[in-house]
Amino acid sequence: MARSDTGAEKGMTQETDGQLTSLDVNEPIWERFFTLAPIVLVGTQEPDGKPDIAPKHLAIPMSWDNYFGFVCTPRHATYTNVQRTGVFTVTYPRPEQVLYTSLAASPRCGDGGGKPVLNAFDTMPAKKVDGVFVTGGYVYLECELFKIIDGFDVNSLITGRVVAAHVHRDALRISDADDQDLLRKAPLFAYLYPGRFASIADTNAFPMPAGMKR
Numbered sequence: 001m002a003r004s005d006t007g008a009e010k011g012m013t014q015e016t017d018g019q020l021t022s023l024d025v026n027e028p029i030w031e032r033f034f035t036l037a038p039i040v041l042v043g044t045q046e047p048d049g050k051p052d053i054a055p056k057h058l059a060i061p062m063s064w065d066n067y068f069g070f071v072c073t074p075r076h077a078t079y080t081n082v083q084r085t086g087v088f089t090v091t092y093p094r095p096e097q098v099l100y101t102s103l104a105a106s107p108r109c110g111d112g113g114g115k116p117v118l119n120a121f122d123t124m125p126a127k128k129v130d131g132v133f134v135t136g137g138y139v140y141l142e143c144e145l146f147k148i149i150d151g152f153d154v155n156s157l158i159t160g161r162v163v164a165a166h167v168h169r170d171a172l173r174i175s176d177a178d179d180q181d182l183l184r185k186a187p188l189f190a191y192l193y194p195g196r197f198a199s200i201a202d203t204n205a206f207p208m209p210a211g212m213k214r
Helices: 005-011 077-085 095-103 116-120 179-185
Strands: 035-038 040-045 051-056 059-061 067-072 087-092 123-125 132-134 139-152 155-167 188-193 196-200
Touching: 035 059, 040 077, 040 132, 051 067, 051 077, 051 116, 051 132, 067 077, 067 139, 077 087, 077 139, 077 155, 087 132, 087 155, 095 116, 095 188, 095 196
Parallel strands: none
Antiparallel strands: 035 188, 040 051, 040 087, 059 067, 067 155, 087 139, 123 132, 139 155, 188 196
């Protein structure tokens, strides 16, 4: 059972009392503060065989095994394309591809057609599923549909099993290389919702407790 506001206030330490703002959870809260996420380009195939590419930031591995998922909505072509074909691709773009990543979110033609802007994208075919990647990225995933979970109000979670994965050599971790040097050479593209992005090149090793298991 949720605590009342009074109970929550009594439970605050002296350091936090008066420093917190309670948000109205009857409305979406996510634009009231920044959250850090990756941003990926999900590729699907239209009914006419042409590729569709859409940026997604609510997108993560779904377990320690080879599953990947992203949030979508049945109102979008990405959802209906995955539902129809049973496959999708994932391109992790680089920070310098921010313009292309943004343009991939352009609206479709008013007559129900595709996105003309995608004609400017350089793509390459996937190897195991019907689909394409955006060239210039650093990680590419080929996925077969695992489950679609509807019911997050207007949104759905689309999950896939990774059946093929490809990593650019400059982004591939190897045992005798320093992770920090790798990230400086191949920075990561991070999305700070809502509406900002960052290039992550300087990092620190996380202080894992001894004996910690995933």
